Amino acid sequence: MLTIENLHAEVDGAGGAKPILKGLSLEVAAGEIHAIMGPNGAGKSTLAHVLGGKPGYEVTGGSVSFKGEDLFALDPHERAATGLFLGFQYPVEIPGVSNVQFLREALNAQRKFRGEEPLSGGEFLKLAKEKAGLLKMDMEMLKRQVNVGFSGGEKKRAEMVQMGILDPSFAVLDETDSGLDIDALRVVGEGINSIMRSGDKGVLLITHYQRLLDVVKPDRVSVLAGGRIVETGGPELALRLEQEGYDTVMANA
Amino acid sequence: MPEAATLPTKRDEAWRYADIPALERLGAGALDQWQDVAVAAGDTWRKVMIVGGSAPELHRIRLTVAEGARAELFATNVGGDFTRLEVEVTLGKGAHFEFGGVTIGGGDAVREFVTTTIHAEPNGTSNQIVRSVHWDTGTGNFLGEIKVARDAQKTDAAQDFKGLLLEAGASANAVPQLEIYADDVKCAHGATVGQLDEAARYYMAARGLSPDQAQRLLVQAFIGDAFVELEDEAHRDELLNVALTALEGAKL
Numbered sequence: 001m002l003t004i005e006n007l008h009a010e011v012d013g014a015g016g017a018k019p020i021l022k023g024l025s026l027e028v029a030a031g032e033i034h035a036i037m038g039p040n041g042a043g044k045s046t047l048a049h050v051l052g053g054k055p056g057y058e059v060t061g062g063s064v065s066f067k068g069e070d071l072f073a074l075d076p077h078e079r080a081a082t083g084l085f086l087g088f089q090y091p092v093e094i095p096g097v098s099n100v101q102f103l104r105e106a107l108n109a110q111r112k113f114r115g116e117e118p119l120s121g122g123e124f125l126k127l128a129k130e131k132a133g134l135l136k137m138d139m140e141m142l143k144r145q146v147n148v149g150f151s152g153g154e155k156k157r158a159e160m161v162q163m164g165i166l167d168p169s170f171a172v173l174d175e176t177d178s179g180l181d182i183d184a185l186r187v188v189g190e191g192i193n194s195i196m197r198s199g200d201k202g203v204l205l206i207t208h209y210q211r212l213l214d215v216v217k218p219d220r221v222s223v224l225a226g227g228r229i230v231e232t233g234g235p236e237l238a239l240r241l242e243q244e245g246y247d248t249v250m251a252n253a
Numbered sequence: 254m255p256e257a258a259t260l261p262t263k264r265d266e267a268w269r270y271a272d273i274p275a276l277e278r279l280g281a282g283a284l285d286q287w288q289d290v291a292v293a294a295g296d297t298w299r300k301v302m303i304v305g306g307s308a309p310e311l312h313r314i315r316l317t318v319a320e321g322a323r324a325e326l327f328a329t330n331v332g333g334d335f336t337r338l339e340v341e342v343t344l345g346k347g348a349h350f351e352f353g354g355v356t357i358g359g360g361d362a363v364r365e366f367v368t369t370t371i372h373a374e375p376n377g378t379s380n381q382i383v384r385s386v387h388w389d390t391g392t393g394n395f396l397g398e399i400k401v402a403r404d405a406q407k408t409d410a411a412q413d414f415k416g417l418l419l420e421a422g423a424s425a426n427a428v429p430q431l432e433i434y435a436d437d438v439k440c441a442h443g444a445t446v447g448q449l450d451e452a453a454r455y456y457m458a459a460r461g462l463s464p465d466q467a468q469r470l471l472v473q474a475f476i477g478d479a480f481v482e483l484e485d486e487a488h489r490d491e492l493l494n495v496a497l498t499a500l501e502g503a504k505l
Binding site for chain 1: 450451452453455456457458459460461462463464466467470471473474475477478
């Protein structure tokens, strides 16, 4: 479903462009939840933003194919409409725009791109209510401005409500577990399962911790270090990382 | 010679950012065209204006707001040429003046709001919010003068200006001026000029909104502040829609 081949990318910074991804290859099949773990600075968030098309992140080599299409031939909003969802590590606040208006316009923009009819206001609210309920989020929160005044945990929960409403075929979730307490982590993890656990969907789950993986249960786990995937295995790899640390596991890779 | 027969120059403080050649095309006669409005004690006067077209425009309104009365003026300025809305308001005891204005546009036109708020008696309040969105070499100005007379104690006056420039070359100017003779008053003013939030644009794109949809939504949120105090929803939508239609001429 998502095939990354020999990806090289650099990020604009104060000291000029800095290479971060250095020949990253990875394949995620439909029906698969694939966890990416790795030490700080390995390039995990860079991978998410390169896939999302964030300005300032330049691809210098390699390719990414998404559902058979060249991902980099699509603009960021076209990637979303093609079914790619990017869950942000730091969701952005948009003062003056309500979640309801934002998500309805976003969903209908995606539907239009795919040649589907737009949802009416009533249809949208019904859908939003259902997905907010799934994540145990009060509908009143959805009437508020996008992420404004939300706590770290509420922002992450709101990301998952957005994912539920937009119903993507593939999600790249960048440290969706950071900032969550144990109860919220369970709610969010179960949300990921119910929204994305499907034979025709895929997930790239970027995380530091085993806690979320206890709930989501990945099919595959890869270790990202130094801008490349250094090891891929089953769920037991995440447990080994948790017990032995990155240094030991990578030394044996 | 009557005062208005002479055209002002940029040396006049209230005209320093004006397009004087455009004013010349309009002619000195336009300076005499004051619309006088007296709001009786306890009454509420409300006006919604859409100003600006393909030729220069000058609108001058003089408001006298009696004790406990309220004057509200909301305007969208979409001038394709020099367009200036001037308001001079004199507030009686406990009277209130509410102003919300949006200037929006590209090209090389100057659009401006110029207000003189005279708190002549005690307990008067005023609140002014202006938002300017420009591109090309378009300009938006807000010149707001607040005068508080010696016995106008407990005056509470606020001005807030924000400019949003979509391109290098566009400009926004805010000139707050305070002249305060009373000693127990509150006069707040703030002015900032910025660009569209890149992080918000990327976030919106990641949810499927095209660059022009994201820009429209962000501009709508930005200018919405100016009309928050306008209760009539149909009027509010009209002022916003005129502004957002003008935005369609903007580059991304």
